[in-house]
Amino acid sequence: MWGLDFSQLDWNEISVASLDTLKMLAASSVFTFILGLPLGVLLYQTSRSSNAWVRTVYSVLSVIVNILRSVPFIILIVALIPFTIAIVGVSYGVLGTIPPLVIGAAPFFARLVETSLREVDRGVLEAAQSMGASTWQIILKVLLPEARPGLLAGATITVVTLVSYTAMSGMVGGGGLGDLAIRYGYYRYQKEVMIISVLFMIILVQLLQMAGDRLVKHFTRK
Amino acid sequence: MIELKQVTKKYGKGLQTTEALSRLDLTVQKGEIFGVIGHSGAGKSTLIRCMNLLERPTSGEVWVDGVDLTKLNKQQLQNQRRKIGMIFQHFNLLSSASVYDNIAFPLRLAHVDKTQIAAKVNELLQLVGLEAHRDKYPAQLSGGQKQRVGIARALASDPQVLLCDEATSALDPQTTDSILKLLLDINRKFHLTIVLITHEMQVIQSICDRVAVIHQGGIVEEGAVTEVFLKPQHPVTREFILGQAGESAQLALQAPHDGSSRLCKLTFLGEKTYDSILSRTARETGVDFAILQGTISKIKDIPYGQLIIRLEGDAGQMEKTIQKVKAEGLDVEVLD
Ligand SMILES: Nc1ncnc2c1ncn2[C@@H]1O[C@H](COP(=O)(O)OP(=O)(O)OP(=O)(O)O)[C@@H](O)[C@H]1O
């Protein structure tokens, strides 16, 4: 078919690459959530403070987040090499891609968190306040549970974005399916490998999106 | 129970300042249902939100149950707020929590233990008649049911005071009645002090003991509902009451009458409402009367009637009639 021959594929290499992608994705997602969620809550809380100093903190945070989000990911990887080495010891391979993935995705996720928290009805927050809830109680027992569908949708978008980021990190020796596609498909003209790699990534994104949508639906009470 | 002293609330800074409350004094007695009525923008919400410091007054003191809330630190304020329940026009329930969990919410905030929570919540579910809906989510309930959840939630921490911010404004008339009845039951059962704000005279009339009329950030009239309702002094109050009695009173005043007749408004209150004072007196004095407009209704449990009549006959006898009716305990206002 179209002059393609799938019989010569090195399935071993493909499965290693797939596993690498999944590892990068899992690790970077976890750290992105761990970092991005508090950052999002902090953005939300500081933005609505009545204290001018706290709002200054918001402006500073906001600028930093915007900068990190506007730098192209490929440049971020290169720029972060010293930082990556300082943290994980290497700047390549699965391990070396995780810090830039997290630094690239956490601000993005934080913004999505901030946005979904803003969607929470102010009246409900006031009701909690009127019942004597502390700030922490409001965050943990009102804001986050009320925003849960939005947060899950944001997490899904973030993970899907991370799939494409992992593919890019492949270009600088990160490994994984993106790396495979580039190495074989682009440099060695083995279209078959490229097609399979891309196909796997498409399937991965589809599955992630479906799982995310299900979770959102499950937790939506409106 | 609640005392506001010289409370002023300003919004905004500089030139755009609006003064929502200006040097307002107000006292709510323990155990009463106190109504505040006013037009949109009069400052009602601001007033009630000052009572639990959801809105911090720019100046003045807010005393609730012997404590000046404006002097408390954050922690102390949180503790005091547990003694002040509040319900809202738009219910403000947690959409992600079931009916049960919504009612349990304030108890969990206070770290009450599980078995106690279960006992309390079940008791409240029964009180508000929602046992069958305990596992539903707010989106699956009607407005009236949501407000019942709101009430149960507000009562969970055994508050001394219940603040109601337009609690029935989003409900239809029947549901409004059932919610008001529930509030009245709660007031009697637990001797709970209730403050409610509204723009509907109907609400004040059906359950309040006392009422304050708020206009442009100040109280313009205050007193027992029977007093204020039947003998309104301030134009704004009159407007609210007239708005209710409606056109018919206006029409009555346009009835033909000249020097040989007099227009009077008679007010019957309590048992006298059912008495035949007027016809008895008229028979004695030999004057005739035409009824131009009449109302019979209740203020909370007290029956009252109001008649606009035109007396016809000898001037002296008409005057005598008025005096006699007054002596029988009716309130007479001569309108011409
Ligand atoms: N957060 C705010 N910021 C600025 N101005 C406000 C704010 N809240 C209320 N105001 C102003 O204060 C005044 C009183 O408002 P308030 O909400 O207390 O009125 P209300 O009597 O409750 O009216 P309604 O019946 O429409 O709810 C209004 O002029 C309003 O514009």
Ligand SMILES: [Mg+2]
């Ligand atoms: Mg209001």
